[in-house]
Amino acid sequence: MSSCVLAFDTSNYTTSCAVFDGEGGVNSGRLLDVAPGELGLRQSDALFSHVRRLPEIVEALPVDGQIVAVGASETPREVEGSYMPCFLAGVAEARALAHVLKVPYFGFSHQQGHIAAAAWSAGRMELLETPHLAWHLSGGTTELLYVRPEGAAVRCEILGGTRDVSAGQLIDRTGRLLGLQFPAGKALDALSREAREKASYLPKKDGCFFSLSGVEHKMKEMKERGGPDAEIAYFALASVVRAVHQATEEAKRRCGDLPVLYSGGVASNSLLREMTPEGVFAQPRYSTDNAMGTAILTWRAVTALG
Numbered sequence: 001m002s003s004c005v006l007a008f009d010t011s012n013y014t015t016s017c018a019v020f021d022g023e024g025g026v027n028s029g030r031l032l033d034v035a036p037g038e039l040g041l042r043q044s045d046a047l048f049s050h051v052r053r054l055p056e057i058v059e060a061l062p063v064d065g066q067i068v069a070v071g072a073s074e075t076p077r078e079v080e081g082s083y084m085p086c087f088l089a090g091v092a093e094a095r096a097l098a099h100v101l102k103v104p105y106f107g108f109s110h111q112q113g114h115i116a117a118a119a120w121s122a123g124r125m126e127l128l129e130t131p132h133l134a135w136h137l138s139g140g141t142t143e144l145l146y147v148r149p150e151g152a153a154v155r156c157e158i159l160g161g162t163r164d165v166s167a168g169q170l171i172d173r174t175g176r177l178l179g180l181q182f183p184a185g186k187a188l189d190a191l192s193r194e195a196r197e198k199a200s201y202l203p204k205k206d207g208c209f210f211s212l213s214g215v216e217h218k219m220k221e222m223k224e225r226g227g228p229d230a231e232i233a234y235f236a237l238a239s240v241v242r243a244v245h246q247a248t249e250e251a252k253r254r255c256g257d258l259p260v261l262y263s264g265g266v267a268s269n270s271l272l273r274e275m276t277p278e279g280v281f282a283q284p285r286y287s288t289d290n291a292m293g294t295a296i297l298t299w300r301a302v303t304a305l306g
Contacts, residue, residue: 004065005302006097007295008090009073009113010050012041013139013183013265014288015089017057020295021065022303027285027292028061034182039172040139043085050089058093070098071298073291074107076141078156082109090291106301108294111136111145112153117293118263118282127280128154128300132259133251135244137266138289139168139183144208144247146255152300159254160208160247167240167266170212174219174236178229189269192237194230200238208247208254215239237271245276263287 004021016029032041032049041049072094075082091107098105115134119127131148134156143161147154165173168185175184178191201218203210215236222232248260261280266272268287273279286292 002065003068004063005069005071005295005298006063006067006094007071007291007298008054008094009110009289009291009294010054010086010088010090011073011110011289012043012046012084012086014290015050015053015057016289016291017054017061018291018295019061019063019065020292020299022299025292025295026062027290028057029290030057031183036181037176039169039176039182046086047089050086054089054093067101067103069104069106069298069302070094070101071106071108071294071301073110073113073294075109077111078109078153104302104305106152106298108153108297110289111141111156112297113291113293114138114263115147115154115156115261115293116296117286117290118261118267118280120292120296121283121286122261122280124259124261124280127259127261132261133159133248133255134261134263135248135267136264137167137244137262138264139172140166141264142166142168142212142266144251146251147261152304153297159251160210162243163206163209163211165212165216167212167244168264170216170236170240171266173216174233177220177223178232183265185265185269188233188237189271191230192233192271195228195234197228197231198238199231199235200242201235202246203239203243205243205246205250208250210243210247212240212243234271237269238275240266241272241275244272265289
């Protein structure tokens with residue numbers, strides 16, 4: 001019987017479970033339900049939703065092989081004090097299963113999982129063995145990272161990113177302004193394709209850091225003037241892309257011409273991909289919150305034990 005690992009990721013938006021056998025894997029996941037007009041969930045509501053939904057997510061996952069380890073995303077980042085209650089759902093499930101199956105349990109950060117999933121799905125697993133730059137672009141995080149290998153996983157150092165509104169928050173706020181359902185990423189991406197006037201704004205920067213609140217202000221002004229929805233959608237997305245490019249260029253001046261990996265739900269945006277041909281992108285389905293990266297790191301950890 002072949003061997004595989006099982007892993008969980010219960011972020012603020014998605015309940016996810018994955019299996020991985022060293023070469024390929026399967027992921028099972030579902031977005032948490034958010035009421036129309038809302039921009040997310042309270043942590044208590046997210047945690048309850050994960051606990052209620054985990055059985056059906058696990059039952060939908062085909063496990064073909066002997067489970068030799070179980071892993072979970074424990075924290076948002078691998079730094080002291082990084083904590084979100086919603087991850088407790090996946091950790092509790094993973095640790096209980098590991099005990100019953102009598103196999104090792106491994107914990108990682110949500111951010112480490114994003115980077116591993118992006119590298120694997122892009123066919124660039126060697127990036128986990130060498131220093132590189134990475135963007136984590138999501139609903140709650142917009143960070144430019146210097147990434148270096150550390151054991152079975154990676155260590156991330158923040159070089160830049162947003163100082164206020166995250167890229168994902170800006171996108172979802174734009175979506176609400178235009179009457180789109182949360183999360184608004186896919187719908188806003190599609191709407192931006194209809195734009196005739198393609199304007200954008202370069203946010204204020206401080207080294208590799210920038211602020212997106214100015215983009216939000218100008219976007220609202222466009223709406224008040226009766227600007228077409230498609231052009232507002234394009235403006236928001238293209239302005240995020242310009243900010244990301246500017247910060248990346250500064251990071252390369254400091255760190256050298258390193259590969260740049262793009263992870264997180266916002267990294268699935270087609271405009272960002274088209275305007276960044278030199279970037280290393282996760283496959284869209286592995287850009288969003290999913291347990292695949294955590295499963296990959298769990299496999300690396302258990303195989304390192306011999």
